[in-house]
Amino acid sequence: MGIGGQGISAVAQMVLQASGESVTVTGCDMQASSTTRALQRIGVPVEIGHSANHLEGIDRLVVVPAALVLNPDHPELATARMRGIPLITWQEMLGELMQKKCVISVGGVHGKGTTTAMLALMEFEHPEFFANYEAFLASFEHFVRGMDMDGDWPLPPTLVLNANSAGCVELLDRIKDWPGRVVTYAVEGFMTQKDINAASKEKKLTDFEGETVISMNSGVAQ
Known part of the structure; x- marks a missing residue:
């Protein structure tokens, strides 16, 4: 109910993808x-x-929560209660779908939509641009090796990699001879022995907890 909303429409798609043909998803809204x-x-x-x-x-x-608050006697809601049909908000439905999954939650007043979009797009970007996966990895290697190593920087050029990403681990293996600084991060408990062995002796996977990796001082990264 209210399926045209951004949140509930996304949950509808998630239910459809997660259940396949075992569940039928339908919806309604006031306007197309x-x-x-x-x-x-x-x-x-x-x-x-x-x-x-x-x-x-x-x-x-x-349902969308606003329907429960603004129009609790709506005919659809009243009929659902009369027939004993469970009523839940789309947020509660999302909670059910996310059980036993690693969830990244973005909140706040300003910037959460932008941040969420950036996180969602940190995937295999524009694969149609590359001839194959090897060419895709090569483009990232070219990017890393293009960093200015001769500048008078407070710290050497630093590459931050997600050690839970198979692609990042492959990239790490390709740049063993790169003289810059490599910092890796991972979700606790998700690191595998394969990830650790992929790093050269000079590029050890680094464990930070509460330490400053990069700070800003007068506009200069340190």
Whole structure:
């Protein structure tokens, strides 16, 4: 209910992807939008307008919290309660989907959307630009080796790598002779022996806890 919202539409897609054909996801909203049309394109039936008839054959009603607060007697909500259909918010549904998963939560007032987008895009970016995976890795190696090693820097050029990423570990193995500084980080408990062995003796995986890796002083990175 209210499936055109950004949060609930994302959860609808997650449920669809996680369950495959074992669960049917449907939705409704007051008006059509680019979001509802996108959902329809991936196979989610979306009704425009609200009606208690939408509840036929459903096992659970996922709603936006505003509906519970602003219109608690809405016909769809009232019918769901009368029929004993469980009512949960999309945030609660998200919590169920995230059980036993490593979750990165971004909060705050300003910048959370931008930060979330940056985190979501830290993946295999624009693979169609490269001939193959080898060419993709080579582009990152070229980037690293292009760092200015001759400048008068407070610290040597520093490369920060995610040791939980197979691609980063492969990159680390390719730049064993690079003279810069390599700092690695990882989610505790996810480090594997393979990751550790991938580093050369000079490029040991580094464990930081509460230490300053990079600070800003008068605009100069240290």
